[in-house]
Amino acid sequence: MQLEAIDRQIIQTTQAGLPLVAEPYQAIAEQLDLSAEEVMQRISNMQQNGVIRRIAAVPNHYKLGYRYNGMTVWDVDDKHVDALGQRVAELPFVSHCYQRPRYLPDWPYNLFAMVHGKTEQDAERQIAIIAELLGSDVRRNTVLYSTKILKKTGLRIAG
Amino acid sequence: MLSPLHKQLLNDYQQDFPLSPTPYRDIAEQLGVTEDQVLRAFRELSERQLISRIGPVIAPNSIGSSALVAMAVPDYDLEWVAEMISAYPEVNHNYERENRFNLWFVAVADDERHLRAVIEDIEHRTGYKTMLLPMLADYYINLGFELELHD
Structure with a gap:
């Protein structure tokens, strides 16, 4: 999808976060030499067409005590991956769920789901629930816990 | 450490953060507190890094x-x-x-x-x-x- 330059600027200006002032959209508008109305209208349009998913106060799971962040990966039949992915995504503890390509023979997994637990047992319980849901469609699976966050920034586009 | 207001702000605004000229005032009205309390509580959450940011979340691959x-x-x-x-x-x-x-x-x-x-x-x-x-x-x-x- 091609985005207008102004929309792109709005996204880039808001990726570090809206300022914590009474009129944050006005503050963004001033930086871009636009009106607050135009900024809000453009954000609303981008929400309608799916470029913006939601406007959120984004929690920092790690700082809130979710130390067991597991990338669970599953090898399931490509014919069923969409239906299974939808159901996994509906689980309340799954934050992201994606289909990705396999890299044979090193990497046989095509379904990814991120889980977040405060303890290892929490995370293991969540993984067991996913395994049960996927049932006999799973050929292989594993989990990769993060041992170190080396870098984490909001989405930015380096141009 | 976390007040009931902090918890509400963390839980209830993971989507639908208001798109209005005065979003913090709107939240204050929804929760029955003052705009100042909301701003202060968000600043505290932000300083303690319990929220990473407030703003639009972009769909993957929609830009770039x-x-x-x-x-x-x-x-x-x-x-x-x-x-x-x-x-x-x-x-x-x-x-x-x-x-x-x-x-x-x-x-x-x-x-x-x-x-x-x-x-x-x-x-x-x-x-x-x-x-x-x-x-x-x-x-x-x-x-x-x-x-x-x-x-």
Whole structure:
């Protein structure tokens, strides 16, 4: 999808976060030499067409005590991956769920789901629930816990 | 440590943060507190890094090109390779994970060509191969992640 330059600027200006002032959209508008109305209208349009998913106060799971962040990966039949992915995504503890390509023979997994637990047992319980849901469609699976966050920034586009 | 207001702000505004001239006042009205209390509580959450940011969340690949990239790097080279990768402005997230593929990062660029160039540059400079795992489907459900908040 091609985005207008102004929309792109709005996204880039808001990726570090809206300022914590009474009129944050006005503050963004001033930086871009636009009106607050135009900024809000453009954000609303981008929400309608799916470029913006939601406007959120984004929690920092790690700082809130979710130390067991597991990338669970599953090898399931490509014919069923969409239906299974939808159901996994509906689980309340799954934050992201994606289909990705396999890299044979090193990497046989095509379904990814991120889980977040405060303890290892929490995370293991969540993984067991996913395994049960996927049932006999799973050929292989594993989990990769993060041992170190080396870098984490909001989405930015380096141009 | 976390007041009831902090918890409400954390749980209830993972989506539908108001798009209005005075969003903090709108939240204050929804919760029956003052605008000042809401702003102060958000500032505290932000200072304590309990929220990473407030703002629009962009759908993956809706602007630019991105991919998840994995590398298998032996322990003795991991530190400098990880540092080199984190230094790229195109790299947004970089995690060390427990696996033979122990380095996982997301690269985002303005287009596919630029993304490829960055990946090639990383392979060339580090001497290690990458495994490129772009998203094929995003099973996205519009629900916030349910937080368990004690104190």
